[in-house]
Amino acid sequence: MDPSAEDTARIEAAVFRRLRDHLVRVRPDVQNIDLMILAGFCRNCLADWYSEAAAEHGVALDKDQARAIVYGEPFDQWKARHQREATPEQLAAFEDARRRHG
Template sequence: MNPQTDPQTTTELEAAAFRRLRDHLMRERADVQNIDLMILAGFCRNCLADWYRDAAAERGIALDKDAAREAIYGMPFAQWKPQHQKDATPEQLAAFEAAQKRHA
């Protein structure tokens, strides 16, 4: 926490940063494939949706997987996937497997 901000402001700043990341992945970089995010960063849009759902559950809010994904993708995942997600190449799958081994 920044010593110059109170906890509420810190939470608001963190939420704003999260929304900017979500919107960036949703709108400006929908071309970036989830598998590439997993290889390079160890998380993807689906991870963000899971974390969002976990945060809701911690607060007693029931949120199913589809609703959480829609909050991250900006549309139902079933609609987003055919528009933006390509099949992983053999190279991507190999890189993903290697990344999983490095971080296991």
């Protein structure tokens, strides 16, 4: 049985919430640069996509609001508690990934 459009939207929303909650609660230690290196997106990308989807549905959501939704708190607070300075190795891997997948 194929899910209805409404069921699909509910399932996709649940998957997004699970991904967000995993990044917020289980793995806040995972650095955005590592996500970018491995997956080509990070929490900021998710926030941008969230904001863009909101706009497509007529909902105004600025960058800070979208980031607070994705990070589970204001970005500045998350950054102060969890973000570390990127290492030279991370920066090199990021540049390599960007060149390969650019």
